[in-house]
Amino acid sequence: MVGVRSGRTHRFTGVWVVVVRGRVFIRSWNDKATGWYRAFRGNPRGEVQCGSRRTPVRAKAVRGQGLLEEVDGAYKEKYDTKASQKWVRGFRLAWRRATTTELAPR
Numbered sequence: 001m002v003g004v005r006s007g008r009t010h011r012f013t014g015v016w017v018v019v020v021r022g023r024v025f026i027r028s029w030n031d032k033a034t035g036w037y038r039a040f041r042g043n044p045r046g047e048v049q050c051g052s053r054r055t056p057v058r059a060k061a062v063r064g065q066g067l068l069e070e071v072d073g074a075y076k077e078k079y080d081t082k083a084s085q086k087w088v089r090g091f092r093l094a095w096r097r098a099t100t101t102e103l104a105p106r
Contacts, residue, residue, distance in 0.1 A: 001014040001015060001016060001017070002014070002015065002017055002048055002049060002050045003015070003048070003049035003050075004026065004036050004040075004046060004047070004048050004049070004057075004103065005036065005039070005046050005047055005049075006036060006039035006040045006042065006043045006044070006045070006046040006059070007039065007043045007045065007046060008047075010036070010039045010046070012047075012049050013035065013036045015027075015036065016075070016079065016087070016091075018071060018074035018075055018078055019074065020067065020070045020071055020074050021067075021070070023102055023104070024048075024057075024102065024103045024104075025062065025071050025074070025100060025101065025102055025103070026100075026101050026103060027071070027075075027091050027096055027097070027099050027100050027101070028096065028099035028101075029087070029090065029091075029096065031095070031096075031099055037099045037101065040059035040101060041059075044058050044059040044060070045057075045058055045059075045106065046058075046059060048103060055105065056105070056106045057103040057104060057105060057106060058103075058104050058105075058106040059101050059102070059103060059104075060101065060102040060103075060104055061100075061101065061102075062100040062101065062102055068097055068100055071097075071100055072091070072092055072097070075088050075091050076088050
């Protein structure tokens with residue numbers, strides 16, 4: 001897991017990350033009004049935190065059906081433990097798929 005935040009004042013939130021076609025993607029589990037997904041919708045500029053390193057990113061919505069299916073597959077392949085299966089299945093629900101976000105360097 002890595003942390004993401006929109007802007008500079010939103011707190012970092014841990015997310016499950018996958019890479020497809022050399023690009024980084026994340027999905028929201030709960031889409032709370034105060035969560036990272038809604039914050040990025042309001043301000044697409046933010047940061048990724050991994051350990052003590054912070055990298056500036058720009059969030060982009062993902063719409064293509066083919067790419068969404070590849071992201072589904074990447075979650076299934078990367079998070080393949082028995083304990084992870086509940087979460088992987090949950091990420092395939094339509095409303096969670098709709099939160100698929102690409103984090104591009106800025």
